[in-house]
Amino acid sequence: xxxxxxxxVLPPLAIGRLGAATEPMDxxxxxxxxxxxxxxxxxxxxxTFRVDPDSGAITGADTPDELxxxxxxxxxxxxxxxxxxxxxxSDDVLQPLTLDLLSANxxxxxxxxxxxxxxNHKIQRRTYDxxxxxxxxxxWFSDHAPHALMGRCxxxxxxxxxxxxxxxxxxxxxxxPGIRLRFTPAAGYVYGSRRPTDDIEDDPNVVDYxxxxxxxxxxxxxxxxxxxxxxxxANIYAGDDGPKGTWVSRGYLxxxxxxxxxxxxxVGGQELTAFGRIGAGPPAYAPDSIPIRTIADELDQAxxxxxxxxxxxxxHARDVAEEVLRRATETVRLMNTEVMNGNTVDGRVDAAxxxxxxxxxxxxxxxxxxxxxxxVDSAAVLALHQNVLAALRSGTAPWFADxxxxxxxxxxxxxxxxxxMPALMRGADGRHLALTRRQVELVRLAARQEIFRQDDExxxxx
Amino acid sequence: xxDDRIDPMNLTAQLHYNAAGNPPSTLPESAISNAYPGxxxxxxxxxxxxxxxxELHESDNYVVSADRxxxxxxxxxxxxxxxxxxxxxVVGPIRPGAGSAPLTSAANPDGVMMLEWSNSLADVLxxxxxxxxxxxxxxxPAPNPVGxxxxxxxxxxxxxxxEVRPLFAGSAATGGYLPxxxxxxxxPGDLTRGLCSPWQNDYRECACYYWxxxxxxxxxxxxxxxxxxxxxxxxxxxREPREYVLDDRFDSRLVSYDDLFQDWQGxxxxxxxxxxxxxxxxxxxxxxxxxx
Numbered sequence: 075x076x077x078x079x080x081x082x083v084l085p086p087l088a089i090g091r092l093g094a095a096t097e098p099m100d101x102x103x104x105x106x107x108x109x110x111x112x113x114x115x116x117x118x119x120x121x122t123f124r125v126d127p128d129s130g131a132i133t134g135a136d137t138p139d140e141l142x143x144x145x146x147x148x149x150x151x152x153x154x155x156x157x158x159x160x161x162x163x164s165d166d167v168l169q170p171l172t173l174d175l176l177s178a179n180x181x182x183x184x185x186x187x188x189x190x191x192x193x194n195h196k197i198q199r200r201t202y203d204x205x206x207x208x209x210x211x212x213x214w215f216s217d218h219a220p221h222a223l224m225g226r227c228x229x230x231x232x233x234x235x236x237x238x239x240x241x242x243x244x245x246x247x248x249x250x251p252g253i254r255l256r257f258t259p260a261a262g263y264v265y266g267s268r269r270p271t272d273d274i275e276d277d278p279n280v281v282d283y284x285x286x287x288x289x290x291x292x293x294x295x296x297x298x299x300x301x302x303x304x305x306x307x308a309n310i311y312a313g314d315d316g317p318k319g320t321w322v323s324r325g326y327l328x329x330x331x332x333x334x335x336x337x338x339x340x341v342g343g344q345e346l347t348a349f350g351r352i353g354a355g356p357p358a359y360a361p362d363s364i365p366i367r368t369i370a371d372e373l374d375q376a377x378x379x380x381x382x383x384x385x386x387x388x389x390h391a392r393d394v395a396e397e398v399l400r401r402a403t404e405t406v407r408l409m410n411t412e413v414m415n416g417n418t419v420d421g422r423v424d425a426a427x428x429x430x431x432x433x434x435x436x437x438x439x440x441x442x443x444x445x446x447x448x449x450v451d452s453a454a455v456l457a458l459h460q461n462v463l464a465a466l467r468s469g470t471a472p473w474f475a476d477x478x479x480x481x482x483x484x485x486x487x488x489x490x491x492x493x494x495m496p497a498l499m500r501g502a503d504g505r506h507l508a509l510t511r512r513q514v515e516l517v518r519l520a521a522r523q524e525i526f527r528q529d530d531e532x533x534x535x536x
Numbered sequence: 537x538x539d540d541r542i543d544p545m546n547l548t549a550q551l552h553y554n555a556a557g558n559p560p561s562t563l564p565e566s567a568i569s570n571a572y573p574g575x576x577x578x579x580x581x582x583x584x585x586x587x588x589x590x591e592l593h594e595s596d597n598y599v600v601s602a603d604r605x606x607x608x609x610x611x612x613x614x615x616x617x618x619x620x621x622x623x624x625x626v627v628g629p630i631r632p633g634a635g636s637a638p639l640t641s642a643a644n645p646d647g648v649m650m651l652e653w654s655n656s657l658a659d660v661l662x663x664x665x666x667x668x669x670x671x672x673x674x675x676x677p678a679p680n681p682v683g684x685x686x687x688x689x690x691x692x693x694x695x696x697x698x699e700v701r702p703l704f705a706g707s708a709a710t711g712g713y714l715p716x717x718x719x720x721x722x723x724p725g726d727l728t729r730g731l732c733s734p735w736q737n738d739y740r741e742c743a744c745y746y747w748x749x750x751x752x753x754x755x756x757x758x759x760x761x762x763x764x765x766x767x768x769x770x771x772x773x774x775r776e777p778r779e780y781v782l783d784d785r786f787d788s789r790l791v792s793y794d795d796l797f798q799d800w801q802g803x804x805x806x807x808x809x810x811x812x813x814x815x816x817x818x819x820x821x822x823x824x825x826x827x828x
Contacts, residue, residue: 080709084553086716089562089576094801104560114809123557135557142815148802155562156555160542162709168542168550193725196733209724254555264734264797279797302611302679306595310573310732310741312793326797328734332577333724349705350716353727355576356735356751358561359770360807363749369579370552370565372654376703377547377715379662380655401749407810409745410754410769410780419782426783427744437639437647439628451764452757481655482621485648487628488636500746502571502580502595503652505626507746511655 078179078341080162081171083350087369088157090239090354092262092329093150100138100151104362111396112403112460115362117141123156123244125256130218131245143357150357154258156244157350159186159337171339173251179341183246186253187214190241192223192333192352197285197292199305200323205229206290210238210331214338218245220258225331229290231270236284237261238331239354255337259354260329264312267293267325285325293325306504330354363404364397366496371510380511382519395466395474395520398513402496403459406452414498415450416443429500433487436504444492466521475518479508544710551715568747569654571595571730573738575750578730582721583653586661587617587671588699594730597622597650599673609696611677615684617700618669622656623648623684646683661703668697736796739804740771743783752807754780770805775812 093099101120107113121135144150159171169175176182190212197206208230210223225236239259246253266280269288287293296316297308309321316322332353339346382391413419416430424431424441433439449455465471479486479494484505486492492506501507508514542549552563560566567576572595574580580594589606590599597614615623626639626647638647650656660669674682675694685693703721704713732738745753756778757767769781771790781789795803806813 080707082550082714083716084550085555085558085563086551086553086714087564088555088558089564089567091561091576099559099561101557102559117808120559121557140814143806143813144801144815146815148799150801153559153561155558158555162544162707166544168544169540191724193723193729195725195729196731198725199729200733207725252556262801264736279794300679302596302598303593303600305573305730306593307572310738312734312737312797326734326737328736330728330731330735331725332727334719349719351727353577355567355728355731356739357806358566358750359804360749360752361559361561362808364565365568365570365747365749367569368565369567369569369577370563372569372579372582373551373564373715373717374548375654375658376661377551377713380658381662405748407757408748408752408754408770408807410767413780413782414745414753422782427742433628437626437628437644438630438641439639440630440632440634442632452754452767453759453763453765482624482651484651485624485626487626487639489629491628500570500572500744501652502569502654503650504572504595505649507570508655511658 076175076178077164078161078171078175078339078346079164081337081339081346081348082160082162082168083335083337083348084158084160085155085350087351087353087373088155088257089153090155090257090259090352091153091357092259092354093152093357094261094263095145095149095151097145098152098154098258099143100141102141106400112400112463114404114407117362123250125242125244129245130242131247132250135250143361150262152259152261153357154256155352156254156256157335157352159253159348171253173246173248176253181339181341183253184216185339186243187216187338188212188241188243188255189214189336189338190221190223190255190257190333190352191336192225192238192331194225194236194238194327194329194331196330197290197327200297200311201291201295202303203290206292208236208327212241215243218243223331227285229286229292230284231268231286234284236265236327236329238329241335255335257335257352260331262356263329265327265329280326285327287325292323292327295323296320360404360408363408364401366398366401366405366499367507367509367513371513375510375512378512380515382512382515386516386519388519391516391520394513394516396463398509398517399459399463399466403456405499406455406459409452409498411450411452411455411498412447415445415447416441417447417450429492429498429506432500432504433492437487439487444497472521475521478514478517479506480514481508481511484508544707545712547713547715568750570746572746573730573732575731575735575747577727579727580653581726581730582703582717583657585721586653586657586701586703588701590698592653595650595652598678606696609673611679612673612675613678613682614671614673615682615693616672617657617660618664620656620659621684622651622653623681624651625683644681646681648681648683650681660700664700665702666700668699670695671698734797736800737793739800740785740791740793740796743785755807756811770807773803
């Protein structure tokens, strides 16, 4: 018999995306065209699970004819991820937990228990008041009904809660026997604050009032200049100018959240548990593009360390290098590089919030464009990226290894330092973006190893 | 299920696993990590509790709280962990034609900055989990940035040994890690707490385009006879004329704060291949109204 030894929830971090449409976003794939590696990725409809609203079972997995991100009535289709349970079994493989595997362990689907806990702690992060935390907890459940994620907060008006979406244990069937939960995020609404005694006109910006401004301080809160505990950047909330240069909160809140999906199963008298993570954020508005540096890159570095190892093949390094370049191209394609370079545009100096502006405002550095203004039209920058890819592939781009910014060079605001790659972008520490060290190392490995390969092929010694 | 089997030790495969039915926008590789403060998550928060006994600011080398026994570290600054500095210098020119020098100010007399945790603590995480490491702190509370002394010991600084916590949860069956961020590092709400409230405000407020692959800037771009390009600002209410309206929160040609609070779903357009998605063209040039 195949015995279940341990459970895991996959993916370990699933991202939901907000939207008010009734029907979640269809499934699709995002593929690179091998003939045009820097062209936009191709989106193709993919088999999409249809979950019966009554039974909670999957009734089909058809592929839609076309992709639509909205419902045609001004509502965005939410992205509602599935999280699967996998089992580490006595034969030392990780395999999906299914009806058959449950049965082989004398278990039925109702032996699987779920619990989802999410929070929206944005207000508490500003006010430092734990009574401003908004939390939702489904408690344990084994049924297949939708379980609302009702965000509750001690500082809410009586009997009010923040809808943070819902979680549902998808009913397994012989056709779709996997054990999975679906997280459907919230609609993406803005909510407001009021006192019970307020006689105020409806604020058109909010769909409802949840926060009791008589209990908590969120409405009217102002980040205190000089407080080292402030968010960085500070003052990032909807507000209005207040006295002495303060930024005074309107008391708005949203329905984003993140948290844990727990699963529990008793096998042979032993309680097995596992958890995955979920979050709800805004839509990916350019779904055929991938950011240059992503949360997957962070976690990859945290798992494997900042250095390349024997496990990292040259082929893998080349794939990483090409992917970094592809992502850079995708960002450049959607960025007005002329503006972001700090050029004077339409007669306006300091035309936008750019690294040029930030460098001067934060450090007093001389205000000047990052590269020569004549070189940064989007068409020219895109062409440059195409050329770099061609050079990387032909093994003639060893110099590419040297133009990447190291993580400890982000404060190098010399002219040369600011021109390193990725250029024109801001990192998590507020200065010029560096890739993860692991990304940098793999790209350098790819760029430099190309020379070795070329030399080796020519028979020359290095 | 998408695949039949995964090697339980293959954490990369598990981390990148795409469950059946999930589009790619559910994956961590679709989420930005140059979090300042972030879009989907403020991922900087996973590092706050890496050192046992203290809680760091998610994006500064400042100790915001501490467990019993380490209360004296609250308000101080952490400068290095083991052999790895968590601060760097800020240098550049201040006048045209001048050379570069440390960029100092009254609030930053040493001209230094904190280096994001993900990169500055990467070696510590790789080499020292479960071990104690010498951590260099200022002796006094330091609300402003402080540079590292040229020589140690220095009476203004103190070394404190702290244990490094694992970032990932552990597997009892394999004795190794699982590819999920440990509960001790981040609880519910921790990964989004630093994001703008509401997030719609940040879409207008920031007006910067460091996340163009998620939140586009320059769309419907076409070549001009001059050999340059023209196109729309993503926030342009109208797509004709095809010109880039410079960001200005008071310019009625661009989507406003109130537009986003009230009807972001109707005002913002998905971009495919650099252009407005066909469904927006089908619907005409004017987005449909209030989505509530």
